[in-house]
Amino acid sequence: MANWIRLPQTQGRYSKQAHADFPDSAIYEREVGRNGFFGPATHLHHKHPPTSWCHWEGELRPRAFNLNKLKNDDADSPFDAPVLLQNRHCQYRFWICKGPMDTLARNADGDDLMFVHSGAGELYCDFGHLHIESGDYVILPRSTMWRLVPEDTMALLMIEATNEAYQLPDKGILGHHAIFDPAVLTTPEINNAFLAQQDENTWRVMIKRHNRLSVVTYPFNPLDAVGWHGDVSVVKLNWRDIRPVMSHRYHLPPSAHTTFVAPRFVICTFVPRPVESDPDALKVPFYHNNDDFDEVLFYHQGDFFSRDNIDTGMVTLHPAGITHGPHPNAFAVARSNPKTFIDEVAVMLDARDALEVSPSAVEIENAAYVDSWQGPTAERKK
Template sequence: MSGDSRKTAEGLTYLSGFGNEHSSEAVPGALPEGRNSPQRAPLGLYAEQLSGSAFTEPRAHNRRSWLYRIRPSAAHPAFTHTHNGWIRTAPFTESVPDPNRLRWSPLSDPADGTDFLAGLWTLGGNGDVTQRSGMAVHLYHANSSMDRVFSDADGELLIVPERGGLLLHTEFGLLHVEPGHVALVPRGVRFRVELLDASARGYVCENYGAPFRLPDLGPIGANGLANARDFQAPVAAYEDVEGPVEVVNKFCGNLWTATYDHSPLDVVAWHGNHVPYIYDLRRFNVLGTISYDHPDPSIFTVLTSPSDTPGLAGVDFVVFAPRWLVGEDTFRPPYFHRNVMSEYMGLVEGAYDAKTAGPGGFVPGGGSLHNMMSAHGPDRETFDRASAAELGPQKVDDGLAFMFETRWPVTLTAHADHLQPHYDDVWRGLERHFRPLR
């Protein structure tokens, strides 16, 4: 991009209530008072509404923001279809759903000059993007900052960095996200990614369905899990840039490109609840047993995208954050199970307490997939160790793992075939111990 540019300093504001109305202005007086779209917006700006939900959805679920910008979004040339790279979108038809337990090593190093968008690589997903249902699992590996702007009309993007910091330049302002944090870019919000290190690697959940929200707490009560006050939105920052800027739009699974004569990140002020945000996973308030048994992993849910069936999510985002284990006479790692949900698991750092680390194992940047009803659980080494452990209070703080859990099977893309061989072998050697009473 070229031309004069003006930005406010990087900053964040706590949302102080997830999903509530918030506002920010980069220039005093840019926000109109009392009216969303006055006859003349302040400072010669254009008023524009960005709707993340249908106009008539219930107030509690309605997502929209008003943007006061230098030029309206409508002022752009036609888009043309461009190459999709490694990105794929539902419906996924390149292969058939696989009931086997699957695991991958981290992505290989990208070619020089690979930015976040070019470095997006789709592992698989489910649903139908044209029906706004389902999700996709992507990974990214980049070594260059973006000099173009991207928006996703198909869904919201939950970004989970594993290596390298990112500075997200969004229409709403700047978001600084490091490994150990997650960032959420809502459907349709334009942004570009600046790398803060030589390279960056991580995971992305593209959610086609209902926007992520905090899960209901039920019998837990008013407190616990992710606290609404810990989510942070950007303060308003804008670019006043004249000159050619490439803008890429993902629409119904395909990438479309147009060259604007100005930066579309020109929002001087905003208010609403359809906003990008970040969350520090180490602020997650972990709950667990203080008597016996291993609770279900649902108690580790950070965000959920509800479906039309109460309690059955289109996709959940779950984190296994540092925590104490104190259960008596309890097998403390995750138990053997089969699940109606499908589970894609990734690792940000360290090791996961139910999987053996090391070369060829479950390592940061890698991932595993256990589709619905596939039998899985601790590997043999973990089972043997946990079954014989002395059960004193134990702090689990040497790893940070997460899970994208979805109601439908995850179907792989054709290029997701570089699987780790012999993953099933981790359960080999689980011996028979049954001794019937006589």
């Protein structure tokens, strides 16, 4: 257990409660925290928004990528889809599956988390048959053999836990059934559809190991199980089964929305929820320096209330070392005319190790994104 140096101090005008009851003329609160949102933290109160810069140089900057412009129409396998972001512990892909896979996939480098952004189809794997559709998370345990038969084109976000496994978060005092009850998790079935796809034709299995591909050929379909028992399986969770934790008097940190965890990163899901009703509570994400993690947000659907000019199918990257938070217009609207309900669905990756941006991601980057944080003061000084 970490034994942080903790020396609680106070200076000047400050709020006794984080994210609420701000002192007059110092409404721009910034959290400087360690170990994500689980370590010690200090809350500073500023006269100006901490993201109202007027000029930026260098590679460390807020970045946005439009996955709708990604050219991967010829990716017949998930391993053909370009890696957009990566480090030693995860790989971040976006795959367009246009037709039935004629080759099985098997990732020997780690568990895969698949999020269905659009479309629907049938998943066949070692453990049976599973119907999947937009909004589904699917965890594919390491070295699972699988293939997809889409009803139409499917768009899938895929996050590999390299050399690791996905687990559920510790829900602490909330209890085992909070956020989502494990009873809503779905596993594949050995049903008629699965048995019907078993044949004696030649099938190939594409195996990824150390980011290199090997192909094994069988004179029959190796998805030929007739039954199984145990506690390792493909697992499905739809975001609609997530019941978010919330407080009417306090804006909760992103960690309260954790869905899956791996040793060096977490996956959080932001789903529709009521807005904080206390008049003195912050109603948008707070400015923060999450200086131990890179934050990646995939925007699935809805009205992304804390961002301007962000559309469905886009991804933002806010690396460690810089302050991030709501866009200026979103912050102003939240103070003058706050919403009562947030209607958005987004998938967040918080990575403990710095993520590398691939050339494929740079090709679809909105280079002007860093300037979108400039407020009126910054505009006057340009």
